Amino acid sequence: MTVGVCYFPEHWPRQRWERDIEQMAEAGLEYVRMAEFSWGRIEPERGQFDFEWLDEAIELIGDHGMEVILCTPTATPPKWLVDERPEILQEDPDGTVREFGSRRHYCFNSPAYREETERIVTRMAERYADNPHVAGWQTDNEYGCHETVRCYCADCSNAFSEWLADRHGDVDALNEAWGTTFWSQQYPDFEAVEPPGPTPAEHHPSRLLAYYRFASDSVVEYNRLQTEILREINDDWLVTHNFMGHFSTLDAYDVAGDLDLVSWDSYPTGFVQDRREAEATVEELRAGDPDQVGLNHDIYRGALEQPFWVMEQQPGDVNWPPHAPQPADGAMRLWAHHAVAHGGDAVLYFRWRRCRQGQEQYHAGLRKQDGSPDRGYADASTAAEELFDLGPVDAPVALLHSYENLWATNIQPHAPEFDYWTHAGTYYRALRRRGVQVDVVPPERDLDGYAAVVAPTLYLLDDALATRLEAYVEDGGQLLIGARSGEKDPYNKLPDALQPGPLAGLVGATVAQHESLPEQVPTRVGYGGDEYEYRTWAEWLDADDATVQGRHRSGPADGQAAVVDAERGRGRVTYCGVWPGRELADALVGDLLERAGVTTHAPLPDGVRIAERDGHVWVTNFTDAPVSVDVPGGAAWIVGHERVGAYD
Amino acid sequence: MTVGVCYFPEHWPRQRWERDIEQMAEAGLEYVRMAEFSWGRIEPERGQFDFEWLDEAIELIGDHGMEVILCTPTATPPKWLVDERPEILQEDPDGTVREFGSRRHYCFNSPAYREETERIVTRMAERYADNPHVAGWQTDNEYGCHETVRCYCADCSNAFSEWLADRHGDVDALNEAWGTTFWSQQYPDFEAVEPPGPTPAEHHPSRLLAYYRFASDSVVEYNRLQTEILREINDDWLVTHNFMGHFSTLDAYDVAGDLDLVSWDSYPTGFVQDRREAEATVEELRAGDPDQVGLNHDIYRGALEQPFWVMEQQPGDVNWPPHAPQPADGAMRLWAHHAVAHGGDAVLYFRWRRCRQGQEQYHAGLRKQDGSPDRGYADASTAAEELFDLGPVDAPVALLHSYENLWATNIQPHAPEFDYWTHAGTYYRALRRRGVQVDVVPPERDLDGYAAVVAPTLYLLDDALATRLEAYVEDGGQLLIGARSGEKDPYNKLPDALQPGPLAGLVGATVAQHESLPEQVPTRVGYGGDEYEYRTWAEWLDADDATVQGRHRSGPADGQAAVVDAERGRGRVTYCGVWPGRELADALVGDLLERAGVTTHAPLPDGVRIAERDGHVWVTNFTDAPVSVDVPGGAAWIVGHERVGAYD
Amino acid sequence: MTVGVCYFPEHWPRQRWERDIEQMAEAGLEYVRMAEFSWGRIEPERGQFDFEWLDEAIELIGDHGMEVILCTPTATPPKWLVDERPEILQEDPDGTVREFGSRRHYCFNSPAYREETERIVTRMAERYADNPHVAGWQTDNEYGCHETVRCYCADCSNAFSEWLADRHGDVDALNEAWGTTFWSQQYPDFEAVEPPGPTPAEHHPSRLLAYYRFASDSVVEYNRLQTEILREINDDWLVTHNFMGHFSTLDAYDVAGDLDLVSWDSYPTGFVQDRREAEATVEELRAGDPDQVGLNHDIYRGALEQPFWVMEQQPGDVNWPPHAPQPADGAMRLWAHHAVAHGGDAVLYFRWRRCRQGQEQYHAGLRKQDGSPDRGYADASTAAEELFDLGPVDAPVALLHSYENLWATNIQPHAPEFDYWTHAGTYYRALRRRGVQVDVVPPERDLDGYAAVVAPTLYLLDDALATRLEAYVEDGGQLLIGARSGEKDPYNKLPDALQPGPLAGLVGATVAQHESLPEQVPTRVGYGGDEYEYRTWAEWLDADDATVQGRHRSGPADGQAAVVDAERGRGRVTYCGVWPGRELADALVGDLLERAGVTTHAPLPDGVRIAERDGHVWVTNFTDAPVSVDVPGGAAWIVGHERVGAYD
Ligand SMILES: [Mg+2]
Ligand SMILES: [Mg+2]
Ligand SMILES: [Mg+2]
Ligand SMILES: [Zn+2]
Ligand SMILES: [Zn+2]
Ligand SMILES: [Zn+2]
Structure with missing residues (x-):
């Protein structure tokens, strides 16, 4: 378990570097990430390379006993390159070019840009092939940030047609798979299938889903181009990429397949403001939402089923959310422990020093712009001191998450409030x-090996997956399936069979009706002797071969089945046909965990979370008041924002 | 009175058709509408026609004793045609092309598309010229849906110039009629007048109104191209078009002039969500608003002053409004009766079966995607059984509605809340x-023949209309005129005379001031001894030759006249210078009906409506509770959502 | 002090002019502004001039003893010119052309339009060079209205590159000054720097600020082209321009440098609706906000430190705000007195008569469209009668306002609510x-000469300004500086030193942290023994050489300094690190004025304001109830909307 920092020596005078790097070492930092936006500095004109500044910075870092993670600088092609090869720029659906002046302005499918990528990555990797201080590489930076996974340029149009041809072989197969008879949408050939541009009415959902898949695959392919070069040059390097939180357009699992290590960028007080339905509470503005952050930790740990890194950890106030409240005292230390508890092996703060220029001047660092320590510096040092090595997390429960389901439900949410996340x-x-x-x-x-599995929604479903889930339950698994499962086939068409389609046999019920409801409609559902609220989505179930565990108690649905379960082999499956409110979710999950024999705690207060890793238990408190929680071992609580409890 | 359905045999395997059609007949359906999006299936490549599937479907339907309404398939030109003649596509005001991928992507003024239209309509009509099962045709489908009446392409620019030249003859006449001296907007020739594109400030209101008129006329002309072909080939066919609800960009009265029958598409629980100011109540989410639907019934009945059809009747939950609540039990039957009470002669449910592909998978049918009956099926069967033949509606009151007034008030609403509808x-x-x-x-x-006439607003006014209204009143008519009447001349300019311009003589008053008010400003007006609220719009009247019946009681308007009336000949005219709140509207209308000797009921509760047709009275209850209402004859009420009361 | 009107003879039949002009004279009006949108009337075809109508109108006005302000007609290039030279049109950032059809569609940097401007201005000025009735000129009309200061066309791109080359000399100097190493944004040459178009992420703040400066300078240069022609032809003419209220994209101080007189267009009941954060109260909808209007009076008086004109005074209801309530009785008279109290020397009502054509038909005049008097006419006459000549305003306090600070804080507000105004x-x-x-x-x-100076924010700061402020305080000045001062250098980069940068010595404190907070976060700060609310912005101060006068009492800031002050030489400086709520601002300003020995009144109620000019005191009451206020001399109050109190 270790702590590090992101550093931009190119932003500071050479004479300052030694002092900076000395202070990093003093704080106990072990890794320094560099160079992700440095192309313009490394190659100020085509073919004129200047690596000396970077050589020197690496050397200094190595001298102080730290290691370097280098980044390929492809997120920011410089102006001379854009002027020379303007076709690398992305385009909006209506043809508007995404111009130079910020970052991520290149198209993943541009043959020209792939050529330039190969050139710069090779050159840079060769430069540091034998450098003993370079531990590994981050490819590019935050693929897809600023809505750049999906591009609509001519190169993408060609690549999309090819991608479709590879998948379907024959255009009639595509027409059949998508169902293009509807509204006379038959395609005469693959070239005729373009990225989805501006149309009078909404797009064909099968075309949209295909385009979203294609766009994500384009990033996977582009990333692989980089990882292959890096591995060829030095296959001892750790190769990683820094993903984002609650990020919806890129399949991180697919990209992860080409990485040695998954990392991500965690900004708790930003996330509660800009990627969550509920308005942030005052406490959350100060420390974030542990479950929102935790879900991302668990996605990226799950990607390779191994510990992850936080490649960028919020160091203080940041520039991009609507508001920039100061984090609570100690929050920067709390976040490091929270990450480790969820399986993080390293936490690198972003950035070392508040930047004097450009778009991120309002983003704090561990040090202020004048070099003096900022609020995060002491937190980072403390965390560096407190953390120790640990084995991996061993989770008893799996939650099934799928980017394709996210895309498909976003294409047809059927209610403005139906948000996958x-x-x-x-x-x-x-x-x-x-x-x-x-x-x-x-x-x-x-x-x-999972005692229980929760599938919030299995929207797109084929027989193979249904069969695997059946086997899991038959073998003793405890499965909880949520609403909208089995609505669609993998091409985003309705199957012949009623929902949940291929899962109907396992679940023992079909969906007679579904409906979506605005907030003003009162909703009630009975379950286990109590009544609960649900929201947004309701299914009315016909239970052919299952026990009705819950029934609707409101609206025209009154009396219809809403929750069913069934024993299958040595296991049991529950299907919940509504979007449960908090209390119903507690009840369903509590019953599942009990059935599965998973050790649980009494329901924890909001903001307080317990997590076990390698025999140690973390209790993290994201609230502004001390709490008392009964934990295994009955340890006494220290008043404060968090407690790193290490009791065996 | 009859019931039917919309069917898409091209979406289903051939072997399923017989079962489907048999079930239609079993349900008592009499009409089947088909083929409105079938061009890609009928002509998969240029000149390669495949009508056999449609021949067969028609045959089967005929065999089961039902009749077919065919549709020209022009709403969805296929991809091969778009690729061959891309100039048929519409354009946005900023030149963005409305691309292939949904529907209605063609321009009404495209000479190329008119050529293609002539070709396909002729070919198809000739194919079925002598088919005994084809009762008639629907032209195209929902002209103008998805904001497609107004296009901004080069073909439209040319056509607009020609349309203006036809109207004005000389460009100086146009400059004079519009008043282009303002802001130096004089046009040197007709070619210089283009569709209204993006400008720094708002457009000239006379230019906008002309463009809106032109765009609507373009659809009329395009539709006439189709009706003429159809009539030439077989003039026994019923020719109709399916209009939409609360639709604002097309003058339905003008299109209707070329039809034998007017039909429209009614989706009560969608309309309360997406085309009404007030938020839908829970009851309205389940059954709709009888007055919102009724107004449309009455527009389309009024268009040709003869019974109309509901060409698409909501069959259950639908895909396009924000939310998709399940309709109340029985709502699909209620809507059929409500349509008939308002003068409908046929109600066709849309669609037979939930579609497995494309954009409307979330739209219910009478049957589910697996062919089993959906909630609407029983309702449709019951309605088919209950309905019987009736004569036309004989309405004692006319409400004057004008698309030109709608366009002109939308161009200059003068308050965000001033909505014509x-x-x-x-x-x-x-x-x-x-x-x-x-x-x-x-x-x-x-x-x-109308005992009373209500004109909510006669915004654009010329002498001819004023003269006709004068004659109506002089001859004993009872006329109620609402605010903003006579503000403009037909070119959307202020007349020399103060408002209500040419109506000042009839009304006996002029408008001294008008103002628009946001909701937070309290408003009061006295009328008939009581005080009432009004909203959004207020005029201060100078009554030269009229009796003041109501005065303002709030704001700087305090004491000014707000409602005046006057006897003229054997009739009487009332002018109301405010947008009345519900209670004031009740009082004004109550007084009008009393004066006119129209038989009325005591004011009905919300959601409950009474309508008489051909000696029968319908009482429809759109609420979720039984109601008791005193009706002529004093019949007892059956508890339930509605009662079809037949007492002589 | 005088009253006038704006008149458009070209909109009315010739035979009506004499009556109109006679009525103006009867009302006591002295100035008539004309011709600002008349190009199409003056030059209906290239080179074919028709000035006779204007000659005649001027003659008639002169005959009635009034003087004329003519306008150059460049705000509305006619259609024939646009068709001939379409390159004069402006473009949006994405390349969309701002087309003909409203006004202000020309680009300030278009060489073609500058040529046309020179041609028409010269021609028109020569025509009236010796006309005794023409007192002066207004250049163009409301530069920048409808967001037209910033254009993104090719001409602007070239001009921007040249402007940058002039400022920086060498592109490396620009790269250094902006800090383009960030995200590899180095520019290879000046041609590579384009107007800021659509980019995936936000723009570089230094580039944006440069573009905003450039765009404002373009207007200054364009205006100077006109003023130089006018002065060359007759340098006795008064040359002015009519600015707008709370206008944010043009530096009015810079434009004013080329004028003899500053004028502006005042629409009190519009401004409270469309350019203010707080929702308008009912009273404000009727009479406006005296401080919102007053701030603009004081900006335009401050621009040349001499009396200003109101070139357009709201005459009644207007067309462009969301709602158009009727002003209160007497409001049109109140506004004239309020303007004079703030240093206005003339008030011209806009317009004489409600226009029958085009975009402003819903805009009242002093007369209605039929020529009869409208509500403003009597008010204007009364004002004309009551007003008398006065010397200039002598203000004891300066408030520092800077358009560059406005632009820079708008570029990085760091909170949606941080609005400079x-x-x-x-x-x-x-x-x-x-x-x-x-x-x-x-x-x-x-x-x-100012007893006290208030600087709400000095966001961009250099040493020179810091030195001047130090000297002001050392010499006995009382200075109050608000939050966010000294955050940036003049190129919109963070300086090395902590905020307030070059002001740290004067203030005696630095900013340890800043944060922005949404409304739901409770905030408290102590000051002078009381506790107050603040909003949106908080700084935590380190007071090295200052006295802490206020401390935070909420959130993680609790206990940190928030307000400090220090004696320097014979003066004193206070720095307030929060955006004060109303009460805290009262306390800070009250203490400042007391220290400075400025005579003050007890805090006035909202809507009631006192202003002294040349020994006379105006008490203006913008509320709907009479008020009693203790004024110097203890004069008794007349009940009503306002009182023009003249007591020595
Ligand atoms: Mg393609
Ligand atoms: Mg044209
Ligand atoms: Mg340039
Ligand atoms: Zn692309
Ligand atoms: Zn068109
Ligand atoms: Zn330009």
Whole structure:
């Protein structure tokens, strides 16, 4: 377990570097990430390279006993390159070019840019092939940030047609798979299928889903181009990429397949402001939401089923959310412990020093712009001191998460409030409220060994997945499936069979009706002797071969089945046909965990979370008041924002 | 009175058709509408026609004793055609092309598309010229849906110039009629007048109104191209088009002039969500608003002053509004009766079966995607059984509605809340609350025979219309005129005379001031001894030759006249210079009906409406509770959502 | 002090002019402004001029003893010119052309349009060179209205590159000054720097600020082209331009340098609706906000430190705000007195007569469209009668206002609510609540002679300005500096030193942290024994050489310094590190004025303001109830909307 920092020596005078790097070492930092936006500095004109400044910075870092993570600088092609090869720029759906002047302005499918990428990555990797201080590489930076996964340029149009041809072979197969008879949308050939531009009415959902898949695959392919070069030059390097939080357009699991290590960038007080339905509370503005952050920790840990890194950890106030409140005292230390508890092996703060120029001047660092320590510096030093080595997290429960389901439900949410993340988060939060560790993994993952599995929604479904889930339950698994499962086939068409399609046999019920409801409609559902609220989504179930555990108690649905379960072999499956409110989610998840024999805690208060890793238990308190929680071992609580409890 | 359905045999395997059609017949359906999006199936490549599937479907339907309404398939030109003649695509004001991938992507003024239209309509009509099962045709589908009446392409620019040249003859006449001296907007020739593109400030209101008129006329002309071909080939066919609800960019009265029958598409629980100012109540989410639907019934009945069809009747939950609540039990039957009470002669449910592909998978049918009956199926069967033949509606009151007034007030609403439909709806609702049938007709219509006429606003006014209204009143008519009448001349300019311009003589008053007010400003007006609220719009009247019946009681308007009336000949005219709140509208309309000797009911509760047709009275209950209402004859009420009361 | 009107003879038949002009003279009007949109009338085809109508109108006005302000007609290039030279049109950032059809569609940097401007201005000025009735000229009309200061066309791109080359000489100097190493934004040459177009992420703040400066300078240069022609032809003419209220994209101080007289266009009941954070109260909808209007009076008086004109005074209801309430009785007279109290020398009502054509038909005039008097006519006559000649305003306090600070804080507000105008208005309102006259001047202005100076924010700061402020205080000045001062250097980069940068020595403190907070976060700060609320922005101060006068009492800031002050030489400086709520602003400003020995009134109620000019005191009451206020001399109050109190 270690702590590090992101550093931009190119932003500061050479004479300052030694003092900076000395202070990093003093703070106990072990890793320094560099160079992710340095192309313009490394190659100020085509073919004129200047690596000496970077050589020197690496040398200094090595001299102080720290290691370097280098980045390929492809997120920011310089102006001379854009002027020379303007076709590398991305385009909006209406053809507007995404111009130079910020970052991520290149197209993943541009042959020209792939050529330039190969050139700069090779050159840079060769430069540091034998450098003993370079531990590894981050490819590019935050793929897809600023809505750049999906591009609509001519190169993308060609690549999309090729991608479709590879998948379908024959255009009639595509027409059949998508169902293009609807509204006379038949395609005469693959070239005729373009990225989805501006149309009078909404797009064909099968075309949109294909385009979203294609766009994500384009990033995977582009990243692989980089990882292959790096591995060829030095295959001892750790190769990683820094993903983002609650990021929706890129399949991180797919990209992760080409990495040695998954890392991500964690900004708790920003996330509660800009990627969550509920308005942030005052406490959350100060420390974030442990479940929102935790879900991302668990996705990225789940990606390779191994410890992850936080490649960028919020160091103080940041520039990009609507507001920039100062984090609570100690929050920067709390976040490091919280990450480690969820399986993080390293936490690198972003950035060393507040930047004097450009778009991120309002982003704090561990040091202020004049070099003096900022609020995060002491927190980072403390965390560096407190952390020790640990084995991996061993989670008893898996939560199934799929980017394709996210895309497909976003294409047809059928209610403005139907947000994939919020719906999945309802189940995740209920699990974490009981102090249970959760692997967040794709549905294709091997589920053997999980005592329980929660699938908030399995929207797109084929027989193969249904069969695997059946086997899991038959073998003794405890499975909880949420609403909208089995609505669609993998091409985003309705199957012949009623929902949940291929899962109907396992679940023992079909969906007679579904409806979506605005907030003003009162909703009630009975379950286990109590009545609960639900929200947004309701299904009315016909239970052919299952026990009705819950019934609707409101609206035209009154009396219809809403929750059913069934024993299958040595296991049991529950299907919940509504988006449960918090209390119903607690009840469903509590019953599941009990059935599965998973050790749980009494439901924890908001903001307080328990997590076990390698025999140690973390209790993290994201609230502004001390709390008392009964933990295994009955340890006494220290008043304060968090407690790193290490009791065996 | 009959019931039918919309069917897409091309979406289903051939072997399923017989079962589907058999079930239609079993349900008592009599009409099947088909083929409106079938061009890609009928002509998969240029000149390669495949009509056999459609021949067969028609044959099967005929075999089961039902009749077919065919549609010209022009709403969805296929991809091969778009690729061959891309100039047929529409353009946004900023030149963005409305691309292939949904529907309605063609321009009404495209010479290329008119050529293709002629080709496909002729070919298809000839194919079925002698088919005994084809009762008639629907031209295209929902002209203008997805904001497609107004296009901004080069073909439209040329056509607009020609249309203007036809109207004005000389460009100086246009400059004079519009008043282009303002801001130096003089046009040197007709070619210089383009569709209104992006400009720094708002457009000239006369230019906008001309463009809106032109765009609507373009659809009329395009539709006429189709109706003429159809009539030439077989003039026994019923020719119709399916209009939409609360639709604002197309003058339905003008299109109707070329039709034998007017039909429209009714989606009650969608309309309360997406085309009404007030938020939908829970009851309205389940059954819709009878007055919102009724106003449209009455517009389309009024268009040709003969019974209309509901060509698409909501069959259950639908895909396009924000939310998709399940309709109340029985709602699909209620809507059929409500349509018939308002003068509908046929109700066709849309669609037979939930579609497995494309954009409308979330739209219910009478049957589910697996072929089993959905909630609407029983309702449709019951309605088919209950309905019987009736004569036309004989309405004692006319409400004057004009698309040109709608366009002109939308161009200069002078308050964000001034919505033409909502304002007109205030008067319509007050009439329907008294159980009175209302013809909603254009101001040009002959008003003889109406006991009373309500004109919510006569914004654009010329002497001819003023003269006709004078004659109506002189001859004993009872006329109620609402605010903003006579503000403009037909070119959307202020007349020399103060408002109500040419109506000042009839009304006996002029408008001294008008003002628009946000909601937070309290408003009061006295009328008939009581005080009432009004909203959004206030005029201060100078009554030269009229009796002041109401005065302002708030703000700087305090004491000014707000409602005046005057006897003229054997009739009487009332002018109301405010947008009345519900209670004031009730009072004004109540007084009008009393004066006119129209039989009324005591004001009905919300959601409950009475309508008489051909000696039968319908009482429809759109609420979720039984109601008791005193009806003529004093019949007892059956508890339930609605009662079809047949007492002589 | 005089009253006038804006007149458009070209909109009315010739035979009506004499009556109109006679009525103007009867009302006591002295100035008539004309011709600002008349190009199409003056030159209907290239080279074919028709000035006779204007000659005649001027003659008639002169005959009635009034004088004419003519306008250059460049705000509305006619259609024939646009068709001939379409390159004069402006472009949006994405390349969309701002087309013909409204006004202000030309680009300030278009060489073609500058040529046409020179041609028409010369021609027109020569025509009236010796006309005795023409007192002066208004250049163009409302530069920049409808967001037209910033254009993104090719001409602007070239001009921007040249402007940058002039400023920086060498592109490396630009790269250094902006800090383009960040995100590899180095420019290879000046041609590579384009107007800021659509980019994936936000723009470099130094590039944006440069573009905003350049765009404002382009208007200055364009205006100078006109003023030089006018002066060359007759240098006795008064040359002015009519600015707008709370206008943010043009540096009015810079334009004013080329004028003899500054004028502006005042629409009190519009401004409270469309350019203020707080929702308008009912009273404000009727009469406006005296401080919002007053701030603009004081900016335009401050621009040349001499009396200003109101070139357009709201005459009644207007067309462009969301709502158009009727002004209160007497409001049109109140506004004239209020303007004069703030240093206005003339008030011209806009317009003479409600226009029958084009975009402004819903805009009242002093007369209605039929020529009869409208509500403003009597008010204007009364004002004309009551007003008498006065010397200039002598303000004891300066408030420092800078368009560059406005632009830079808008580029990085760091909170959606951080609005420069609202923040500055907090301090301005506190000053006006004490009845003190305020010069609103740029920070570069000589401050000698001001008893006190308030700088709401000095965001961009260099050593020179810091030195001048130090000298002001050392010499006995009383200075109050608000939050966010000294955050940036003049190129919008963070300086090395902590905030307030070059002001740290004067202030005696640095900013340890800053944060921005949404409304739901409770805030408290102690000052002078009381506790107050603040909003949106908080700094935590380290007071090295200053006395802490206020401390935070909420959040993680609790206990940190928030307000400090220090004696320097014979003066004193206070720094307030929060955006004060109304009460804290009152306390800070009250203490400042007391220290400075400025005579003040007890805090005035909202809507009531006192202003002294040339020995006379105006008490203006913008509320709907009579008020009693203790004024110097203890005069009794007349009940009503306002009182023009003249007591020595
Ligand atoms: Mg393609
Ligand atoms: Mg044209
Ligand atoms: Mg340039
Ligand atoms: Zn691309
Ligand atoms: Zn067109
Ligand atoms: Zn330009």
